[in-house]
Amino acid sequence: MTARSDADLDTASSRGPLDWKRLGLMFLSRYGTIFGLVMMVLIFSINAPDTFFSRANFLNILSQASLTAIIAAGLTYTLVVGEFDLSIGYVASFVGLIVVGFMSYQGMPIWLAIACSLAIGVGLGLVNGTLVTKVRINAVIATLGLGTILTGVGFTYSAFPIATGIPRAFTNISLGRVLFGIPNPVFFMLGVLIVLWIVLNKTDIGQKMQAVGSNIEAARLSGIRVDRIKMFAFATAGFCSALTGTLLSSLLGSGTLGTADGYLLDAFAAVFLGSATLREGEFHIVGTLVGVLILAVGFNGLAILGAPTHFQPIFKGGILILAVGMSTLARRYAASN
Incomplete structure (x- = not known):
């Protein structure tokens, strides 16, 4: 705990039993998500010890969480500066289609197709940023509008899935296991999270991002x-979305428009869950990772226990509501101190 946390606990304890509610809210605002993650792991481990509680399954969970974590990390940056990006799923789907198309239709080598696709992702992020900062369009409208446009452009490029002419080396990017039997996407996830954490917490631009999100007028x-x-921030979100779409197409071995659209809800749920982790309603990379793991563990555990497929959207929607609620409570608590 921080010195402030200890002081809050001491002060609350000295005020008597009426402050138990305050203590509970303080615990919920900082450690509720971590406690929930641990409880989920324990419950699933007890009910399915041979299948859930195994190295192979934990690696499977990390692999499933990796792409969500990458795209959610990019979304975290836009939320840190006080904006929204509803185009991330559309960008991931679009880039996942064209990166395969570049290799299959245009005959590009793998490295050039990936480089061009990631550059397009950054460019789309800059378009979002320009619409929001220069044209002064509301971020929700601008990013949702761009995402809708990308859907139409994607169908114009290829109305059918692209599954031919894809080099095996491209699919090995996501399917391969280079070290200790750990799926490659996990290493991509760790690399992205570490870099974004360093930029946000240890660099001048990261401090400026947090200043803009805290008080834009004071920052200006x-x-x-x-x-x-x-x-x-928008360019970073675009890059992370493009990387997610590229890795997803590598994993599936094809390019299909719309395959990554579902990451939008997952990313928002993870980031808002993360904002109620360790900090009082602040968006941060470590919290986003915790939120992603909660989603991945929940989906995995429900599948192992034989829950019907339609339980997944129920769980996902419930988690999103819970995440926003916990974030709101955390922010309310922070504002009252």
Whole structure:
């Protein structure tokens, strides 16, 4: 705990039994998600010890969580600066289609197809940033509009899934296991999370991002180029979305428009769950990872216990409501101190 946390606990304890509610809210706002994750692991392990509680299954959970974590990490940056990006799933689907198309239709080598696709993702993020900061369109409208446009452009490029002319080396990017039998996407996830955590917490631009998200007017008066900071956040989200779409197409061995659209809800649920982890309603990378793991463990455990498939959207929607509720409570608690 931090010194502030200890002081809060001491103060609350000295006030008597009426402050148990405050203590409970303080615990919920900082450690509720971690406690929930541990409880989920324990419950599933007890009910399915031979299948859930195994190295192979834990690697499977990490593999399933990896792509969600990458796209959610990019979304975290836009939320840190106080904006929304509803195009991330559309961008991932679009890039997942064209990266395969570049190899199959245009005959590009793997490295060039991937490089061009990631650059397109960054470019789409910059388009979002420009619409929001320069044209002054509401972020929800701008990003949702761009995502809808990408759907139409994707169908124009290829109305059918692209599953031919894909080099085996491309599919091995996601299907391979280079070290200790750990799926490659897990290493991509760790690399992205580490880099984004360092940028957000240990660099000047990261401090400026947090300043913009905390108080945009104060940040502007202090000389921070607010528009540039927001565009950087949107560009990062675009890159992470493009990387997610590329890895997903590599995993599936084909390019199909719409395959990554579902990551939008997963990413928002994970990021809002993460904002109620360790900090008082702040968006941060470590919290996002915890939120992603909660989703992955929940989906995996329900599948192992034989829950019907339609339970997954129920669980996902419930988690999103819970995540926003916990984040709101955490922010309310932080504002009252």
